[in-house]
Amino acid sequence: MxxxxxxxxxxxxxxxxxxxxxxxxxxxxxxxxxxxxxxxxxxxxxxxxxxxxxxxxxxxxxxxxxxxxxxxxxxxxxxxxxxxxxxxxxxxxxxxxxxxxxxSLGVNLFFELNKKLGQMMNRFPDYDVDMVEVHHTQKLDAPSGTAITLAEGIFETVDRKTSWTLDAPKEEQLHIEAERRGDVPGIHTVKYESEVDEIVITHSAKSRxxxxxxxxxxxxxxxxxxxxxxxxxxxxx
CATH class of the missing domain: 3.40.50.720 (NAD(P)-binding Rossmann-like Domain)
Structure with a gap:
């Protein structure tokens, strides 16, 4: 081509x-x-x-x-x-x-895993969910497009979350922490946490x-x- x-x-x-x-x-x-x-x-x-x-x-x-x-x-x-x-x-x-x-093929499989986990966690309101994304310092937008796609997957499957915020969240909001450091290609972590334990899934890119x-x-x-x-x-x- x-x-x-x-x-x-x-x-x-x-x-x-x-x-x-x-x-x-x-x-x-x-x-x-x-x-x-x-x-x-x-x-x-x-x-x-x-x-x-x-x-x-x-x-x-x-x-x-x-x-x-x-x-x-x-x-x-x-x-x-x-x-x-x-x-x-x-x-x-x-x-x-x-x-x-x-x-990334791995990230797109991670999107599907995120939705599947959200479907399971929707039944357990004792678990709150949040997200952390880390990228290189040259990245202009925050949160990343990948983080927003992950958030949309959560909104599709977890009834108690309807929007995202970078600030202190309201109960119905998903908090996204956006970090910029070094030359990190991209790390995305979704965490469900209760008073007794937490469930974490992460995708970490090794390079571009x-x-x-x-x-x-x-x-x-x-x-x-x-x-x-x-x-x-x-x-x-």
């Missing part, structure tokens, strides 16, 4: 290596030097774009891809307040949009490699499809 990399930081460079190792061509790289000059014309004829940038530029990048008729795979978080408009634009252009808050590999798999999956896609589609969950 001919692939555009939109965003060429640490993640973009890791994705590039995996793409080349799997026989793909990097036909366009968009970084800080040329981001403001790229138009949809530059994307035309490519098979797929992989987008890892920042919340301020993500939606613009998606629309460029839709205008060019190029499927876009994105792992940028922090823009979901504009999700409805993005999906509407994708449909209007008969486009393809694969979004995941986290492309798992995220990047999942993004390339998503690009291979999405390039000949239409509509809104996610990791549940890719993993057939």
């Amino acid at each position: 001919k692939i555009a990399l939109i965003g060429y930081g640490k993640m973009g460079k890791t994705i590039e290596k995996i793409c080349l190792d799997r026989g793909h061509e990097i036909a366009l790289v968009v970084d800080e030097q040329n981001a403001n000059s790229i138009t949809s014309k530059d994307l035309e004829g490519l098979d797929v774009a992989i987008e890892f940038t920042n919340p301020a530029s993500a939606v613009k990048n998606y629309n460029l891809c839709f205008d060019a008729g190029v499927p876009v795979v994105s792992g940028t978080t922090g823009w979901l307040d504009q999700e409805a408009a993005v999906i509407e634009q994708m449909k209007a252009k008969d486009g393809t949009f694969f979004y995941a808050s986290n492309f 490699q798992g995220f990047a590999f999942g993004a390339v798999l998503a690009a291979e999956f999405a390039f000949d499809k239409k509509g809104a896609l996610n990791m549940r589609d890719l993993l057939n969950l």
Whole structure:
């Protein structure tokens, strides 16, 4: 496939290596030097774009891809307040949009484990639940997109929790503690605690490699499809 990399930081460079190792061509790289000059014309004829940038530029990048008729795979978080408009634009252009808050195969299995545990714990109100997420200091959004996805899984299954907060929680709120330190790729912990014990599940990423590999798999999956896609589609969950 001919692939555009939109965003060429640490993640973009890791994705590039995996793409080349799997026989793909990097036909366009968009970084800080040329981001403001790229138009949809530059994307035309490519098979797929992989987008890892920042919340301020993500939606613009998606629309460029839709205008060019190029499927876009994105792992940028922090823009979901504009999700409805993005999906509407994708449909209007008969486009393809694969979004995941986290492309790691292990994290997406962890999402399913989180829901399963929530279903079991819903029957036991003596257990309160909270979450801790830890990321590198360059991460701009808090809580992480992965933490928000985990929180949504809890809201689906645990009736006594309906929203999340970074501050002191009310009874119906899930408290998320967001830590930023060093170069941590990502650690997410969900804890159910009662007066007598606690149950803890954790996913800890060892490197960016798992995220990047999942993004390339998503690009291979999405390039000949239409509509809104996610990791549940890719993993057939």
